[in-house]
Amino acid sequence: MSNPYIILPIISQLFTAILLMFFWTQKNTQKAISVIMSLVTLGISVWLLTIVLKNGIHVTQAGSWEAPFGITFIADPLSSLMVLLTSLAGLAVSIFSVGSVRNARVRFGYFPIFHFLLMGLNGAFLTGDIFNLYVWFEIIIISSFVLITLGGEKAQIEGSIKYVTMNLLASAIFLTAIAILYGLVGSLNMADLSIKVANLENRRLVNVTAILFFVGFGIKSAVFPLHFWLPASYHTPPPAISAIFGGLLTKVGVYALLRVFTLIFVPDEFMINLISWVAGLTILTGCIGALIQNNIRKVFSYLIVGHIGYMIAGLGMFTEAALIGTVFYLIHDIIVKTNLFMVSGLIFKIKGTFSMRNLGGLYKEYPKLSLLMAIPIFSLVGIPPLSGFWAKLFWVESGFAIENFMLVAFIIAGSFLTLFVMAKLWAEVFWKDGDKLPKKINVKYFWELKPLKRTAMVFPIVFLSLISLYIGLGADHVIQLSTIIGKQLMDTTPYIEAVLGPINESQP
Amino acid sequence: MELLLVIIIGLLYAAGIYMMLRRSLVKLIIGLILLGNGANLLIFLLGRIVKGKPPIIDDASYVLAEIYADPVPQALILTAIVISFGLQAFAIILIKRAYKVVKTDDLDEMNATDEDL
């Protein structure tokens, strides 16, 4: 059904960013605007998901040019869900930024860029046009470049060079893939592509294009062996920035993979094998990488890689149940990873370091905060019934059903390693006696901050923790939602029909 | 002509990749730019090239004449060029900043973020 207002999540973020640029020098105004507008966007996103679930897929054709001639924006359950998750994480990080981002960074455009980034994410989720997707990706890339280098510290620059290079390489590959796709079928609308690619005779070229897309998106979602930029860079910027990166950026890649490999290139046996192996090795590299790290943010970075592997594994199994699992995990992962990076920021504020060796005694000094932080930590592990657990049910069962024991083994091994890593982290950071550890100087500690700032740092963690508790304990609702999405990923006819109108059955 | 363009595109990709693999940050950025140029030419070529028929409707008529160059790839490339200009400008400035902070453009001196365990 047609509805021009589905692009409001994009517009409201863009509006916010432009507004913020007008208040370039007023840092307090900027903070207020950011939080208020994040709330507004959250409201819009809730509205969007509600109407999509109620009335089916909503579409708008930019410029009123009918598809496939203009650019289509489409809100199906998956994309509206992603928009909602972006807004949730966005609101949390916006508040967290108020407490934790230094004024110097605010004066140099932190908030506008942050909202541009969110706009880019929303755009990428809502667009129904492959080239437009590329353009949104570029927004995401450039704003993340700016955010990751904002401050210009040595570590930031070194990390960002890797980040920038890999992402530009990914863009180039993505663009190449689009070029070939256009050269083959002469269309850019994804629903249209879905039909046209399915009708192409030269399957080998289709396969090659699919590989290019896989690698392009694979770099962005950091799968093995394309993930190297992530552990090199995610721990370098300020925690608020890591939080939004860790929670959302790689997930756009996953979203794109899900979208493209269910809608345009339905995986054949070769692709399934490829995706499965990549997924398995991603889980393994990520989790063993996390095992040996000392910097807590690096631990989380590696775990991002490992857990991306899970989601790709769901795609690799390519059954409805496995995709439901992937969607469920996507919801969980965005909330929890964002939260964990904020937790790391809070820990840093309290102790002045990210190094596990030099951390300790948190449980003794801040028992209530520690219990709060335990929620995301153990949710990530998937201690049942917390949120990380449920998706595994789907994957393991699918794995058995299609006799892909390798992936089951990898998922189990990954879960175990995650459990161990997080338990170790807990023991080191929270339990260990903190009295004898070196103290950092020249840091403004948590207890020296104004109460407002402290609240701004703690509240978003509470907020997201409550959500992840809800995902875990109220799993039924989330599973219902994931099921709807999983079904639509397997059966794309409603998507295509929403964009192009009813498909004539007689056509091949 | 297509054949020559195909070779040039291959060369651009190869040169871009080769430059990316060097140790100098400046070469790395140049490599990325070459890669971008290659991709743009690729879109252009794969939209099938037509000589001397720009997609501009002449004064007298209301629609384009029969044989004309495909305007879609042109629009795409235009967008791509502008976007990559933004990214390149940023990357170029990054060289400057990196040089200021790290005092070299040797990429091998910029490994600290992977090393601290």
Place this chain on the structure above:
Amino acid sequence: MKTIIFKTASSYLLPLLLLFAIFILLRGHYLPGGGFVGGLIAAIAFVIHSFANGIEKTRGIIKFHPGFLMPIGLALALIAAIAPLFTGGALMTGLWFENPVPVIGMVGSALFFDIGVFLVVVGVTLTIIFTISETI
């Protein structure tokens, strides 16, 4: 380079080039050109001026930081893009005035959009170039 001739020439060149830029902007819908190229030409006009007279002078002419052209341009483009939403149409649906305007031709939301592009491009280019020149 900063000869008197160049200085004088550039101060005449500036308005001329700006005019040319606006011309390119407006005719873009019919002939090669458009907001983007127009913006670049305008920016180059200022850059030439600054090479001749120094950045301080050029900034004196513009009065405000060129960076502010960006939000203004973006806002203009955004308004042009979402104007149809208020009447229930889709994003970027063309809204047109009834009658053509001399020189420009048909005036519609697309033109405002192109002007937005123009402003952004000028703002961006000048910001980048000025910032670099200042920090050399």
Place this chain on the structure above:
Amino acid sequence: MLLSVLSGFLLAACLPVIGKQIKGNLSILLSALPVILFIYFLSFIPGVANGETYHFTYNWVPQLGINFDFHLDGLSLLFTLLITGIGSLVFIYTSSYLKGHVYLDRFYGYLAMFMSSMLGLVLSDNIITLFIFWELTSISSFFLIGFNNDSEASRKSSLLALGITGFGGLFLLAGMILLGYVTGSYSIVELMGQTELIHNHPYFVLILFLVFMGAFTKSAQFPFHFWLPGAMKAPTPVSTYLHSATMVKAGIYLLARFTPVLGNHEYWNTTLIIIGGVTMLYAAIHAVFRLDLKGILAYSTISALGVLVFLIGLGTDDALLAASVFILVHALYKATLFLVTGIIDHETGTRDVSQLSGLNKVMLPVGIAAILAAISNAGIPPSFGFLGKDLIYEATLHYGDWAIVLTVAAVLTNICLLFAGFLAGIKPFIGKLPQKYEKLHLPSPLMYIPPMILAGLGIVFGVLPMIIDSPLIKPVAAAILNTSPDFHLALWHGWSVVLLLSTITIGGGLGLYFILKPSEGLLAKATRFEPISPMSIILRCTRIFESTAKGVTYVLQNGYLRYYVIAILTFLSVLLAYKIFKGIDLYVNFGKLTEITLYEAIVLAIMAVSIVFTVFTRSRLVAVAAMGIIGYSICLIFLFYSAPDLAMTQFSIDTLTVILFVLVLYNLPKYLKLSDTGSRVRDGMLALIFGGLISLLTLEVLNEPLEREISAYYAENAYTLAKGKNVVNVILVDFRGADTMVEIIVLSIAAIGVFSLLKLRLKSIEKE
């Protein structure tokens, strides 16, 4: 019912808030919860004794068929009573044991959480819910073992325990899901009806393996037993509650519960007999050499668990009956001994048996409890333990061909266990009281009454077995056997081989007790075998794994950007090459190509030369200039092939890029020749291969016909609908205006980025 299971979680959730108020003497009030629950579950006894079972269903995730389905039968009832009963005593005991401890509230929180998880575990009919509670017990155990979190040993032990049980837990999860997949049901009751299907399914062995891994790790079976002695770092109430009476029996519960589903199969029986047998002997012998009271008890617990697994493995009616009785017997005496140990530790400050003796003189009631427990453990009549032991021998003696071997193993185990029990329960209390302990006095009754109750029950049940015979034990056996057995517990069975064996056991054990004196030397001898123990082997494996992980990560994440790029491109090239060359049919359709004119050829030649220049020049500025020429050449190509807008844009962008480069490179030093020839050749090869692949791909795409539906639409409607004549521009601002909108945003962001990158300087306080 749901409330009764979850009440512990609720209590735990409340404690952070109200904990401070009840930290003092009020903490004993918390014991009310387990006591109430105990009474609640007692009320089920009459019904269950009559063969009824109770079922409660509360929806949770009906989508997946995962709900709180609670099923209460004899087996569950026995366990719930143990959990709440011993739980009550432990709660009471703790209020005195940890009196005034700063974190007493947290401790109670964990205990309550554990109790709830355990209740959920034994009551769940749904195997996934069962697994959820299973994992929760592991986690609460992690927190309890690590309770003294300042000590590194304590942290390590808790990690080890979580590592092992969590590892097994995931296997169990897989097993449960697989069971659900095979049978289409997550309900144990329903699974019982599908035994046939499961036994004949090709995945049966896999299911067995997975379930066994879960059970063995949790119940500390060989070779995964070693986490349990480590877990003794926890405060004694925890050892009592979790690591002897309840949690470690979860594995036993699981095996018993699944006996009607998976049991009665050759693989099932053999595996369990072997693992159980090895565990019971191995741990029993180990127990003999320990000096630390808790160490002795830990190993004897492992051994007892081995006995239980062994009995379930035997699988005969006798054996399962013996198992049912032994679960209770063991819980009673072992909990007593642990509580007593706690008291000794609390009062004397040591747990070294060789240091302890004669404590009866200062704490008689404690001594009585300990001695009674030791008697029950030894199986000396008229204790309940005697009954248990009898039944075990009964079971082994009637097990066909292997009866003798199995019986000998059981006797040997029991001898060692008896010894261990005496060492822990009797040795500290008799003999001469060392001088340093003369001033000791009796602890608070809150501490010595609980063990006395437990020990007392051990005797009462022995003398009057009918109290528990049909109300409790029979339904348990019925649940495990899935039929209604016919038997009666009795202390005296008449003269028989079993009695003889009991006598041998007691005699042997006593003999050992009088010959073997625990000493450092003995312990040292035993530790010499440490390097080949499963613990060392497994820990060594994990260390090897960790160093491999380190190695692999170092190699992969080596910090050199170019290797990352190489990895990506190699991956991509291999895949592309594989697909392109698989069934290659490259051809060039010359008819379709446009002709080459001279000036175009010249432009392309210039371009090629510039590319080479850019790559190989030694000067940055030359490279940038050559790059600029490449850009201008592209601009010309655009111009030749009908793209004036593109040409204009390319021209201005190229100029700007070059200007930027020149401004930036202004003060950079010269290129250095940084890479050696080898890597140049390698990179060159890779680059050429990749470029070549792209060229091949392009050629092949060019052969495909291109549909132009979309551009045709634009050509037709650009003027009529969009009122513009420059179609490219119309596309940019109208047809695909959204792209342009985004494009100018990209530019703005880049400008902001450039601005902040060059202007922003952080003060040192702002660097984080």
